[in-house]
Amino acid sequence: MTKSHGRKSRARTKSRARGAAFASANAGTLHQHTSGPSAADLQPVDPTRWGVDTAPDMRTASALISACIDRCAPCQQSLADKLLDEEAIVLAVLAGSVYTLHAETEQDAGGLASRATQVFFGLVKQAREYRDPGMLPPVVEMLPRESRAALLEDTLDMWTYYGHVDAGLLRERYPSPTGLSTVTVTMEGNDPEKAGPGVVVDLSALGHPAAYGVRTDMTRTGSGLVASVALVPESPEAGYDDLRWRCGWEPYIFQGLPSVDPAWVLKIDRTSGALLGIVRLLDATLRPERQPWEWRKDVYDRILWRAPVPAPPLASAKWLETARRRDTVLLYGPLDAGSDTPADWERLVSVHAYCQFTDRM
Structure with missing residues (x-):
């Protein structure tokens, strides 16, 4: 075969493998891939186990797995972007199913897996x-987009490996509920791959994307002086929009005290009085029908702020006495560093949170 014929042969092979895909991608359409599991294969048998009433639409996920198996780069990119814009339940089911299958024979997510994937695999x-599996969708939902993209990339690598497994093995892996696991969030340094039921899992990779500092003070309300904590933005993502819309805090009531929101908790060291962290309890999302006192106190879906190590901020004796007596604290912000009053009262939000005096985050 001459060089010219060889070049033409390679071009024809490349065209058959990629030409239709690139042409359809450039035209704004995608061609069909069916090498992997179908959308029906990917749907959970009982969607309520995953925290939803109806089965999620897994058509994009099915097409994406097949595109990866077929090594169709244009479709992979377009479908991956589309999937990341869909509801968190789709990625949770896609990743949860294959990593559950993976966990049946392997002890870790793989040496090249991203930090987000390693944490997800621990869960x-x-x-x-x-x-x-009910805890998995809320965890995926709280991930920033770049972490979801990393989890999706690792998940697709797994599906490329497992994609040809008999469809019957790809269905629901959770046949009978026995209750939620006990997951305790703690400081960095714990290994999620070694976590078993009821032990510590490090969720530091799932922390809040905005950074804040805190400052304790006393705020006068219609109910008297209350212990309060001001949040001071320390990153571009922090501020009014983050607290108002991502965290769901309500507009600040001047000299007023809103009802307690049991989902939010300020953790305080019971011995030293040091502030440890501001968290939102996961069961407020997973178990809203339960009474707040039934929610697990050490399982979080958001860590808004965590004390720096080794110098957590200390509160005054008066502040601690008030917090212990009321068992609550007023969290508010954003407040500029070095300022006692906000620059714009209309852009100040707050939440009336519980205090928990404890020995760890």
Whole structure:
């Protein structure tokens, strides 16, 4: 074969493998890929186990797996972007199913897996142990987009490997519920791959995307002086929009005190009085029908602020006495560093949170 014929042959092969894909992608359409599991194969048998009433639409996920198996780069990119814009339940089911299958024979997510995937795999093992995947969608929902993209990339690598497995093995892996697992959030340094039921899992990779500093003070309200904590933005993502819309805090009531929101908790060291962190409890999302006192106190879906190590901020004796007596604290912000009053009262938000005096985050 001459060089010219060889070049033409390679071009024809490349065209058959990629030409239609690039042409359809450039035209704004995608061609069909069916090498992997179907959308029906990917749907959970019982969607309520995943925290939703109806089965999620897994058509994009099915097409994306098949595009990866077929090594169709244009479709992979377009479908991946589309999937990241869909509801968190789709990625949760896509990743949760294949990593549950993976956990049946492997102890870790793989040496090249991203930090977000390693943490997610630790939670998958917890969910598998307790036969309850309900914790997975809220975790995916709270991930920033770049972490979701990393999880999706690792997930697709897994599906490329497992994609040809008999469809019957790809269905629901949680046949009978026995209750949620006990996951305790703590400081960095714990290994999620070694976590078993009821032990510590490090969720530091799932922390809040905005950074804040805190400052304790006393705020006068119609109910008297209350212990309060002002949040001072320390990153571009922090500020009014973050607290108002991402965290769901309400507009500040001047000299007023809103009702307590039991989902938000300020953690305080019971011995030293140091502030440890501001968190939102996961069960406020997973178990809204339960009474707040039934929610697990050490399982979070958001860590808004965590004390720096080794110098957490200390509160005054008066502040601690007030917080202990009321068992609540007023969190508010954003407040500029070095300022006692906000630059714009209309852009100040707050939440009336519980205090928990404890020995760890």
